[in-house]
Amino acid sequence: MNTIMEVANLSKSFGGIKAVRDVSFSVNTGTIHAVIGPNGAGKSTLFNLLAGATPADTGRINFNGKDITGFPTHKIAALKIARTFQNLKIAPKMSVLDNIRLGLHTVCKTGLIASLLRTPSVRREERETYEKAEAAAKRLDIHHLLDREAGTLAYGEQRSVEMARALISDPLLLLLDEPAAGLNSRETEDLADRIKGINETGITVLLVEHDMGLVMRISDHVTVLAQGAKLASGTPREVQDNKEVVRIYLGDDE
Ligand SMILES: Nc1ncnc2c1ncn2[C@@H]1O[C@H](COP(=O)(O)OP(=O)(O)O)[C@@H](O)[C@H]1O
Ligand SMILES: [Mg+2]
Numbered sequence: 001m002n003t004i005m006e007v008a009n010l011s012k013s014f015g016g017i018k019a020v021r022d023v024s025f026s027v028n029t030g031t032i033h034a035v036i037g038p039n040g041a042g043k044s045t046l047f048n049l050l051a052g053a054t055p056a057d058t059g060r061i062n063f064n065g066k067d068i069t070g071f072p073t074h075k076i077a078a079l080k081i082a083r084t085f086q087n088l089k090i091a092p093k094m095s096v097l098d099n100i101r102l103g104l105h106t107v108c109k110t111g112l113i114a115s116l117l118r119t120p121s122v123r124r125e126e127r128e129t130y131e132k133a134e135a136a137a138k139r140l141d142i143h144h145l146l147d148r149e150a151g152t153l154a155y156g157e158q159r160s161v162e163m164a165r166a167l168i169s170d171p172l173l174l175l176l177d178e179p180a181a182g183l184n185s186r187e188t189e190d191l192a193d194r195i196k197g198i199n200e201t202g203i204t205v206l207l208v209e210h211d212m213g214l215v216m217r218i219s220d221h222v223t224v225l226a227q228g229a230k231l232a233s234g235t236p237r238e239v240q241d242n243k244e245v246v247r248i249y250l251g252d253d254e
Contacts, residue, residue, distance in 0.1 A: 002029040004173055004204050005050070010059030012045055019045040021228040023059070027173070027221075032195065032205045034215040036239075037225035038248055043208040044086050046225070047177050050206070051083045052076040064172065082171035084162045086178045086208075092151025096142065096161050099150045100133040103165035136164040140194060156187040163194075173204045180211045192218050212249065216240065224248075 005027040012020040020042045027033045035043050048054040050061060052073040060069045063079060071079075082103065091099055137143040140160040145153060150161055159179060166174055179195070180188045192214055199205050199218075209215045215222060215236065222239040224232040232242045239245055 003027065004029040004064060005206070006060075006062040007050070008060045008062070010046070010049055010061065011057045012042075012049055012054065013057055018228045020049065020056075023225070023228075023230050025223045025230065025233055027204060027206055029204055030199075030202065031220040032199050032207060032218050033221045033223070034207045034209055034219040035223050035225060036209060036212065036215055037231070039210070040227075041225040042228040043225055044177055045228075047083065047175055047208055050076075051081065051175060077169065080169065080172040081175065082166035082169050082173070083175035084159075084166050084177060084179060086181060088155075088158055088162060090150045090158050090161055092149070094150055095146065096137070096148050096150050096153070097130070097133050097146040099161050100136055100146075100164045100168055101129055103136075103168040104129060104132065132168050133164070136168040139167060139198065140164050141190075156183050159183065159191075160194075167198065167203075171203060173206060174198065176205065176207045176209075178208055178210055180209060180214050188214055 003026045007026065008024050010020055010023045011018070023046065035046065037043055045054065049056045052068075052071050052075065055070060060067060062068065063081065066079070068076060068079065091102070134143055134146065137146055140163055142157055142160045142164060145157060150158060153161065159182075163176070163179065176195070180191055183191060188211060195205060195207070196218055207215070207219065219236055222234065222236050223230060224239055224242070224245050226248050231248070232239050232245050234242070
């Protein structure tokens, strides 16, 4: 099987806190790979390292055969790695359409004068952008909401807007940080189907999730973090049967 991302000996400390300790794993192309672990395990920090939002102290990240260690976010996005955030980052006063369009990094391809004059090329680009946003919205069943102000949507719909924003760039790898956070069980079911649907179109998904049920249902591979370090890695079944994993989850406040 091909590897799309390889993480080797990644570490990150904040002051005295070792948020990520010597973590290594690889993500196979075309799979849904979950990273689970209790609160504070280092999952979001790991994502921030992979997305270039935070530089690692040590370790290497390889994506599609390329060493991307130390790359800033825009360079990583340009390589077609897209992400969502654990805490929603939606512009509430902007329309759903404009929120989704923010996920395209080519918005300013045409110059200012051309934009002001609304030349044919500008209008063509606008139409293409609209079509891409509409297609991304369709994949998440929010295409009927494109004109709405994002802040007026239900919470679950806002999370879908964020995912559509990640999808508009046609990513090869999609990083989802706790996509089920705050969703009810019905919404979580729908989310599971959507993530599977997205994955079936060829997008590799790396998913951080606290909801074990969701992870076990949709993941091909699970990596478990505890206190910043890798505790286990394997199929959902292997991880579920791992005594250490069971212990930290039973000891968890959930
Ligand atoms: N920017 C930061 N500054 C200081 N400490 C941080 C920062 N980000 C995360 N941490 C700490 O790192 C540890 C891991 O946090 P995090 O990656 O958010 O865990 P998770 O996403 O698994 O809940 C926690 O102890 C957290 O308090
Ligand atoms: Mg987190």
